[in-house]
Amino acid sequence: LHVCTANPATTSFSPQGKFESAELVAPSARIKLARIEAYGKHLFYVFARGRTVHVHLGLFGRFKKHKNPAPSPRETTRMRLEGDKVTFDLSGPTACALVTPKEKAAILARIGPDPLRAGADPEAFYAHVAKSKMPIGAALLDQSVISGVGNVYRAEVLHLLTLHPSMACNAMNRAEAEAMWHLLVGLLKRGVKEKRIVTTQGLDVAPKSKRLLRKESTHVYGQSACRSCGGDVQRFVQRARTAWVCPNCQPFRARREP
DNA sequence: GCGGTATGCCTAA
DNA sequence: TAGGCCTACCGCG
Numbered sequence: 001l002h003v004c005t006a007n008p009a010t011t012s013f014s015p016q017g018k019f020e021s022a023e024l025v026a027p028s029a030r031i032k033l034a035r036i037e038a039y040g041k042h043l044f045y046v047f048a049r050g051r052t053v054h055v056h057l058g059l060f061g062r063f064k065k066h067k068n069p070a071p072s073p074r075e076t077t078r079m080r081l082e083g084d085k086v087t088f089d090l091s092g093p094t095a096c097a098l099v100t101p102k103e104k105a106a107i108l109a110r111i112g113p114d115p116l117r118a119g120a121d122p123e124a125f126y127a128h129v130a131k132s133k134m135p136i137g138a139a140l141l142d143q144s145v146i147s148g149v150g151n152v153y154r155a156e157v158l159h160l161l162t163l164h165p166s167m168a169c170n171a172m173n174r175a176e177a178e179a180m181w182h183l184l185v186g187l188l189k190r191g192v193k194e195k196r197i198v199t200t201q202g203l204d205v206a207p208k209s210k211r212l213l214r215k216e217s218t219h220v221y222g223q224s225a226c227r228s229c230g231g232d233v234q235r236f237v238q239r240a241r242t243a244w245v246c247p248n249c250q251p252f253r254a255r256r257e258p
Numbered sequence: 259g260c261g262g263t264a265t266g267c268c269t270a271a
Numbered sequence: 272t273a274g275g276c277c278t279a280c281c282g283c284g
């Protein structure tokens with residue numbers, strides 16, 4: 001999900017002194033967080049005078065919120081954001097580093113369009129899909145093709161479009177590619193709004209537990225039975241991640257349909 | 259309490 | 272392709 005808010009009162013320092021050389025940092029020299037930008041899964045924490053920290057949460061990264069006074073940062077705390085009333089500690093990120101404008105530009109240059117960003121241009125995505133023999137399930141995880149989509153949305157968008165993950169990109173026609181982009185825009189926006197990944201329709205009765213809530217939020221991801229047809233969900237590894245597919249709803253297709 | 263797994267991605271081989 | 276990062280959660284029992 002994309003972080004879209006920044007507390008203007010929030011300041012920062014690095015418990016490990018990781019950023020000391022760039023003066024982002026000693027508790028005595030706290031600087032204000034101006035804004036946070038999200039491009040796909042890449043986050044940029046922009047502080048006063050444009051000093052920018054690149055954060056990528058990866059699989060384990062998370063911000064833990066503490067009410068002030070917050071406990072001492074742990075050995076594994078990579079960045080601390082401190083406000084008047086609350087403190088956020090970042091642990092486990094794949095990336096957390098000060099970047100120059102050049103380095104930031106290099107990151108943006110190697111990722112594809114992000115369906116969540118206003119003004120994102122899907123043409124690069126359409127162009128890739130039109131010519132690539134890569135399986136569509138692999139392309140959706142390739143951040144240089146389209147950015148921001150992860151394993152859950154891969155499984156769900158393909159299920160909603162009744163496409164098999166192993167189908168070649170270029171077996172999709174233009175209309176299917178456009179439908180995929182626009183579906184992703186809607187699904188990702190819904191995720192931001194609800195602060196969780198949900199691709200199923202609303203329920204009449206609210207589930208009693210967090211676990212059930214999660215179980216009811218997808219059609220095939222994490223499911224043993226397809227929540228559309230009840231058939232067995234198959235799992236296989238695709239691009240080093242588990243792909244989830246209902247072969248009944250998503251029959252493999254070798255060729256492009258007119 | 260323990261072990262497996264995970265909404266990710268990089269590097270070495 | 273395997274391993275590493277680093278943490279939370281789950282099922283098991």
